[in-house]
Amino acid sequence: MIKLLKMMRDNQDRILTDWLNSLKTAARRRDLIGDVEVREHARKILTLISNPPPNTVLEDFSSEGWQTVRDQLMEISISRVAHGSSPSETAQFLLSLKPVMFQLIREQLTTAPDELFHEIDVTNNFVDAMALHIAESYIQSRDKVIARQQEEMLELSTPVVMLWDGIVALPVIGTLDSSRAQMVMESLLQAIVQTNSRFAIIDITGVPTVDTLVAQHLLKTITAARLMGAECILSGIRPQIAQTIVHLGITLNDVVTRSKLSDAFRLALERSGRTVVQKAGHAPVVAPVAGVS
Amino acid sequence: MSEQIITRSEILPIRTQIDLVHVRQRVRTWLSEERFTLIDQTKIVTAASELARNALEHGGGGEMEMSLLAVGARKGIRLKFSDQGPGIADVAMALRDGYTTAGGMGLGLSGSRRLMSEFDIQSSPGSGTVVTVTRWK
Numbered sequence: 001m002i003k004l005l006k007m008m009r010d011n012q013d014r015i016l017t018d019w020l021n022s023l024k025t026a027a028r029r030r031d032l033i034g035d036v037e038v039r040e041h042a043r044k045i046l047t048l049i050s051n052p053p054p055n056t057v058l059e060d061f062s063s064e065g066w067q068t069v070r071d072q073l074m075e076i077s078i079s080r081v082a083h084g085s086s087p088s089e090t091a092q093f094l095l096s097l098k099p100v101m102f103q104l105i106r107e108q109l110t111t112a113p114d115e116l117f118h119e120i121d122v123t124n125n126f127v128d129a130m131a132l133h134i135a136e137s138y139i140q141s142r143d144k145v146i147a148r149q150q151e152e153m154l155e156l157s158t159p160v161v162m163l164w165d166g167i168v169a170l171p172v173i174g175t176l177d178s179s180r181a182q183m184v185m186e187s188l189l190q191a192i193v194q195t196n197s198r199f200a201i202i203d204i205t206g207v208p209t210v211d212t213l214v215a216q217h218l219l220k221t222i223t224a225a226r227l228m229g230a231e232c233i234l235s236g237i238r239p240q241i242a243q244t245i246v247h248l249g250i251t252l253n254d255v256v257t258r259s260k261l262s263d264a265f266r267l268a269l270e271r272s273g274r275t276v277v278q279k280a281g282h283a284p285v286v287a288p289v290a291g292v293s
Numbered sequence: 294m295s296e297q298i299i300t301r302s303e304i305l306p307i308r309t310q311i312d313l314v315h316v317r318q319r320v321r322t323w324l325s326e327e328r329f330t331l332i333d334q335t336k337i338v339t340a341a342s343e344l345a346r347n348a349l350e351h352g353g354g355g356e357m358e359m360s361l362l363a364v365g366a367r368k369g370i371r372l373k374f375s376d377q378g379p380g381i382a383d384v385a386m387a388l389r390d391g392y393t394t395a396g397g398m399g400l401g402l403s404g405s406r407r408l409m410s411e412f413d414i415q416s417s418p419g420s421g422t423v424v425t426v427t428r429w430k
Contacts, residue, residue, distance in 0.1 A: 175317075208338075209317055209338050211339045211342040212397060213342075240332040240335035243335070243336070247336065248343075248404030250398065250400060
C-alpha cells in the first residue's frame with residue numbers, strides 16, 4: 001500500500017491530467033460546474049489521498065486517517081447540490097478516477113501479476129467507498145436544503161402585522177395543515193403578548209379551503225387569544241367559503257366575523273374607542289366596488 | 294333517460310398528509326377545467342378534503358377515484374374514497390352531527406353529505422370503508 005501511495009505521489013500531475021481528461025469524455029453538464037472548479041476539487045482529493053497521516057491504509061476508508069478526505073468529499077457534495085448536479089454525476093466524478101489509476105498500476109507492475117491484481121483490487125474498493133460516501137453526503141446535503149426551505153416557508157407564511165396601536169392582524173395564506181396551524185397559533189399569541197394588543201384580526205382571504213379541521217384550528221386559536229384577553233375578529237370570508245361552512249354545519253356563533261379586512265379593522269378601531277373621520281375640504285374617497293375573484 | 298357515461302377518470306393515492314394537498318389541488322383543477330361554478334368548486338373540494346382525511350386518519354390510507362360523469366348534456370363529478378381500514382361499526386351513528394372518535398368536530402362525514410348531491414357509504418367492521426359522493430352541475 002505504501003508503494004501504491006508513493007506511486008500516486010510521484011505521478012500526481014499525470015493522474016490529475018488523465019483524470020480530468022477522462023472526466024471530459026464522461027457525460028458531464030459543463031453548464032453546471034466550471035472546469036476550474038472540477039480541477040480544483042480533483043487536485044484537492046488527489047493531494048489528500050496521496051499524503052495521508054502515517055499508518056493509514058487504503059483498505060479501510062472508514063478509518064480515522066481518511067477523515068480529511070471524507071470532509072473534503074462532503075464539501076464537494078455541498079457545492080454539487082448547490083449547482084444542481086445529479087447524484088450519479090457526482091459519483092461519476094470519483095468513479096472516473098478508476099481507469100486512470102488502473103492504467104498507471106498496470107504500467108508500473110507489469111512484471112508482478114499478483115501484486116498488480118492486489119493493487120487494482122484495493123484501488124477499486126477505495127474509489128467505490130469514496131463514490132458511495134459522496135453520494136450519501138450529497139443526499140444529506142440535499143435533505144438539509146429541503147428542511148431549511150420548509151422551515152423558511154413556515155416562517156414566511158405566518159407574518160403578524162401591527163395595524164394600529166393595540167390591533168394586530170394575521171393574514172393566513174395557503175393550506176392550514178396541522179404543523180402550519182400550530183405555527184399560526186403560536187405566532188399570533190406571541191404577537192398579542194409582545195405588542196400588548198387587545199384586538200387580533202385573523203384574515204383568511206388566502207386560505208383556499210376551509211374544512212372542519214381548518215375551522216377547528218381557527219376556533220382553537222380564537223379561544224386561546226380570548227383567554228389571553230384579546231378579542232379576535234375573523235375576516236376575509238368569501239361567499240363560497242361562507243356557504244360551505246354553513247353546509248358543513250360549522251357554527252361560528254361566538255366568533256365576530258367580517259367579510260373584509262377593512263371592515264374588521266374599522267370594527268377594532270371602534271371597539272377601542274376610535275373613529276375614522278373625513279376631514280373637511282377633502283373629497284370623500286369612494287370605495288371601489290369589490291371585485292369577485 | 295340518457296345513459297350515464299364516464300368521460301374522464303383518475304385515481305389518486307391517499308397515503309400521506311401531502312397526498313391530501315394533492316387531492317384538493319387535482320379536484321380543484323378538474324372542476325375549473327370543467328367550468329363548475331366557484332361555489333360548487335369550493336363545496337366539492339371541501340368535501341374531498343374531509344373524506345380524504347377520513348380515509349387517511351381512520352382508514353390508514355387508501356385512494357380516491359375521481360370520475361367525470363355525463364348524462365345527456367348534464368355533467369357531474371363522482372369521487373370514490375376507499376380504504377382498507379377497520380371499517381365503521383355503526384354507520385348511522387357516524388353520520389350524526391357532532392359524533393367523533395378522533396377529537397375532531399364530528400362534522401366531516403355528515404357535512405360532506407350536505408355539500409354533495411348524492412352520498413353513499415359502504416362499510417362494515419374489518420372490511421374497510423368506501424364512500425362515494427357525486428355532485429351534478
